[in-house]
Amino acid sequence: MMPTLALLEAFDRHGALLARTPVTRWPVTVGRGLDCDLVLDDPHVAPTHLRIDRAADAPRTVRVEVQPTLNGALLQRKRHGGGQRFDWPDGAPLEIGRTRIALRLADAPIPAELPLPRFPWRTLATTVALLALMLAATLGAAWLKADDASKYLKALPGTLLGLALAVGGWAGLWAIANKVFDGHLQFWRHVRIACALYLGAEAVALAASLAAFAMSWEAFSRFGPVLITPVLAVGIYAHLAAVLPRRRTGLAWTVGAMLALGIPAWLGAQWLNHARLSNQLYMSSLFPPGLRLAPAVPVPQFMQEAGALRERLDQRMTTDGESEGENEE
Numbered sequence: 001m002m003p004t005l006a007l008l009e010a011f012d013r014h015g016a017l018l019a020r021t022p023v024t025r026w027p028v029t030v031g032r033g034l035d036c037d038l039v040l041d042d043p044h045v046a047p048t049h050l051r052i053d054r055a056a057d058a059p060r061t062v063r064v065e066v067q068p069t070l071n072g073a074l075l076q077r078k079r080h081g082g083g084q085r086f087d088w089p090d091g092a093p094l095e096i097g098r099t100r101i102a103l104r105l106a107d108a109p110i111p112a113e114l115p116l117p118r119f120p121w122r123t124l125a126t127t128v129a130l131l132a133l134m135l136a137a138t139l140g141a142a143w144l145k146a147d148d149a150s151k152y153l154k155a156l157p158g159t160l161l162g163l164a165l166a167v168g169g170w171a172g173l174w175a176i177a178n179k180v181f182d183g184h185l186q187f188w189r190h191v192r193i194a195c196a197l198y199l200g201a202e203a204v205a206l207a208a209s210l211a212a213f214a215m216s217w218e219a220f221s222r223f224g225p226v227l228i229t230p231v232l233a234v235g236i237y238a239h240l241a242a243v244l245p246r247r248r249t250g251l252a253w254t255v256g257a258m259l260a261l262g263i264p265a266w267l268g269a270q271w272l273n274h275a276r277l278s279n280q281l282y283m284s285s286l287f288p289p290g291l292r293l294a295p296a297v298p299v300p301q302f303m304q305e306a307g308a309l310r311e312r313l314d315q316r317m318t319t320d321g322e323s324e325g326e327n328e329e
Contacts, residue, residue: 007104008038008052014183018099027053030101031067044071044097052088052103062088062103071097127188130195131167137202138163170194178243189242197235201228209285216294221285222278226263233259 006023008030021028021038028037033047040049046069055061065085066073072081074095080086088094090108094101142159146152171190178186204227212221220227237255241248267277 005106009102010038010040011100011102013098016183027051040099042097042099045099049096064088127192130192134195134198135163137199167191167194174239174243181243182245186242190239193235193238197232200231200235204228204231210287210291213285213287214291214293229263230259
């Protein structure tokens, strides 16, 4: 019986094992042909796609020769076409068609044994904490907006149900995508991302409103949606990275490009629709007077600025009225 020199394995894009063959001699071939040592059922693979051998001058080096093929082979983000030769580093996955090839050499060191996974108490605690914080933030916001305690209590079941449906539906859709593209559901991971995304957006909105009130920096309140957008982009990237963990760099660039294009587009739309960069004319959040840090505005200056604002509003109303009259004619 010939000794096993290596083990050649094929996996699909989800990591499921498709085929496995022991290597008892060099070289070995990979392809769809039945005369290959490792036979693959992949229409994007040539009848004889790869020829794998160990170099005589370097026993630890595995050399791959790509046979005549349309799609070539992909190793560490570099594609090799038909007729090319390259060294295959130990442990690096090699992709041909829609199949990932792995090679385990008999003389390669074997990693240490890993302990069996235990119940993820820390992950459970993190999930419960994020859900509790999200629930507290939602109920607190509803309480601040309510003008009657009885109405608030009556609306409480609907608020809780809506929150559960929103989080469950959002995380469920991402979990389905995770199952389709990565082979793992990871529902609770997307729940944690959704909770962190919501809390981050609420924190940024609160900080912007508080800074606008305390320091009289109205721009923080007017452009609150612009400040929240990067938080939303980070959350979307976290969801996408969980679905496609091998494409994190490309996903980061894609989300960053969408963010860089989306913010100017939003500002441009506001300018075209309202003749200003923001759709908010005044602060929508007020805080206790004790949080004010900016010096008080003198009454004459306040009256002067209010008069100038009224003149601009009257002029705007006159312009809008003339535009409506022209449209009716």
